[in-house]
Amino acid sequence: MPTAVTxxxxxxxxxxxxxxxxxxxxxxxxxxxxxxxxxxYVPKLLGPGEVKRLGECSLSALLGxxxxxxxxxxxxxALELGGEDYLTLIRYQSLRQSxxxxxxxxxxxxxxxxxxxxxxxxxxxxxxxxxxxxxRKAA
Numbered sequence: 001m002p003t004a005v006t007x008x009x010x011x012x013x014x015x016x017x018x019x020x021x022x023x024x025x026x027x028x029x030x031x032x033x034x035x036x037x038x039x040x041y042v043p044k045l046l047g048p049g050e051v052k053r054l055g056e057c058s059l060s061a062l063l064g065x066x067x068x069x070x071x072x073x074x075x076x077x078a079l080e081l082g083g084e085d086y087l088t089l090i091r092y093q094s095l096r097q098s099x100x101x102x103x104x105x106x107x108x109x110x111x112x113x114x115x116x117x118x119x120x121x122x123x124x125x126x127x128x129x130x131x132x133x134x135x136r137k138a139a
Contacts, residue, residue, distance in 0.1 A: 007070070007103040010091050013054070016105050018046045020066045024116065025123050034116045035065035056083035067111035071104045 005016045021031050021042075028042040035042070037058060044051035045058060054062075060083050063069055070086045072079040079101065081089070089096045089103060096103070 003108060004071075004104050004106045007090055007105050009093055010054075013090055013105065014046055014050070016107075017062055017066065017068075020068060020107050021046070024066065024112075024120055026116075026119060027123070030119050030123060031062070031065060034113070034119045035061040037061055054087065056087065059083050059087065064113060065116050066107065067109055067113075067116070068105055068107045069111070071106055072101055073104070074099065074101050 005012070007013050007016065021028070026034070028047065029040065031037075031042045032039050035058075041052070041058070042062075045054055045062075052058075070081075072081050072086065072089065086103060089099075089101055
């Protein structure tokens, strides 16, 4: 995944977050744990069918766990926005366009918290040993 992805709509945000999860080798249930979300919540946010929509708290938790941050610019200058502001602008493309705002999702390994790094290492160890963890199905 590139280090920065332009977010054009809500679906592109979901795709980018899920792509980062896959890049890090985490299952959705593992991401629940490292993000501090309720068990099986990430599948409801990022999985097929979209049972739940991202809110300010869940977006913040996922961004933190995945080493990401949203950046908004208007005519090349950075804007300071809160999580709910980002979600509003992402959902309402016409508003974003009329204001001349572009939103980018930046992902950096340097921003990954230790809990995510440990989960990634455990995941790699389990798969290389051929073990099946409670959250992984055998291939």
